[in-house]
Amino acid sequence: MGRIKRSIGMALAAGAVLASATACGGHAAASTADAKSSPKASAKAGTTAGASASPSPTRPSGPPLLLDTITPESGSTVGVAMPISVEFTHAVSSSARAAIERHLKVTTSVPVTGAWHWFSDTRVDWRPEKFWPSGTRVTLNADLDGVTDGNGRYGTRSYQHSFTIGSDFETTVSVPDHTMKVTRNGSVVRTMAIDAGSPDFPSWDGTMAVMDKQREVRMTSCSVGITCDKGNPNFYDLTLPWDVQLTTSGTYVHYSTGDPYPGHSYGSHGCVHLSLSDAEWFYNNVEPGDPVTISGSPRGNVAGDNGYADFNVSWSQWLADSATGRQTTSAS
Structure with missing residues (x-):
């Protein structure tokens, strides 16, 4: 049975259109949202301090690295099995994944052991080893300004999402x-x-x-x-x-x-x-x-x-597809 997909994640690309999903289809396969956006130009102004001054660093040239969605929506309260899911509009190179993971910082109100996991070259999820403790406050700081995807794109801004884990x-x-x-x-x-x-x-x-x-x-x-x-x-x-x-x-x-x-x-x-x-x-x-x-x-x-x-993937397999491995969050 079919319907139009409504994601609880935050659409980050202007004019994003979510692909259709299906219902009760025994032979159906998963589909993935695909959204495009017009890049928003951004630059850092240089300064001068005399003839010998050098220009301040500028953002690397190239098209912008853009996010499609971050799930869950900022400010929401979600269940103990909800991962943090980040989707990019374009493919991320394997060589760039460790750097991107290090710029996707997860902090929590209580220490939680978890890891990032790449499901594809456009989707990376973070989940705890076990379900989230109820009441945990979670923040994702995606500081991607100037970070490359390894395919010629560079981040132009940072994102922050905070949410709370509800009852079990x-x-x-x-x-x-x-x-x-x-x-x-x-x-x-x-x-x-x-x-x-x-x-x-x-x-x-x-x-x-x-x-x-x-x-x-x-x-x-x-x-x-x-x-x-x-x-x-x-x-x-x-x-x-x-x-x-x-x-x-x-x-x-x-x-x-x-x-x-x-x-x-x-x-x-x-x-x-x-x-x-x-x-x-x-x-x-x-x-x-x-x-x-x-x-x-x-x-x-x-x-x-x-x-x-995500919790249908074993912890060992989860870590096998992580670029930076197991980590314990610091307090937010």
Whole structure:
């Protein structure tokens, strides 16, 4: 089922247009936002102090190194599984990644051990080794002025994002048992009946941080490449309520009119279905960054960059794709 992507990250490029995302598509692949912007010129004025004075240093020549998004949005409160995700508009060379990581400084109100990890040449995420401690205040200082991407582009400014980690609100979904359990700060607050994907359109396994939520989303089989044929039994075109997005490729937790009483069968093309009352409750209580862990599906684990499934990557693999390795944050 399909929709237009709404990122909780801050769009940094003027006129940025976010690519479409998908919903409940069992065979869909992750998509990545692609945005361009017009560079904003900036220069440092030189000074003179007599005939022998030398000009002050100037910014290196070349097009600007620009950021597409920083997630999460500055000033937000997010769940314990939310990474810091920085996306560049153009590719960063492998040779420049260590320098860029050193200019992406993470500080926290309490020391936290974590690391940067490059999912691609345009996306780098920082996450703790384990979930964030609740109540942690986090600041990213991206001091990229004059920093090169290794491909002829140089930063022209700095960015600062600060956010807070909320309560430890965790959700676990058992596909074979058709159940979903929610805990807050370690105590079970609700257990609900669910239906997940079918053998032909299975749900993803693994831990996914909630990306977004909307009261209504239009979902279509055509948008995820299942079928555009209205005569096909897998065709759907529905606007459904209480939608919580888990992946870029379109996994949601939501209510479906086609499966109003879940808890006993396969009922979706990859999403997790709740009853109407349970879906509304979950929507009203869950926040971006809260972890949802699905198990028992035959599809396998979701890729870490399909949304914010960073904790689906093992810590050793996380460090393997870091240019500067493990670090412990200093107090902000």
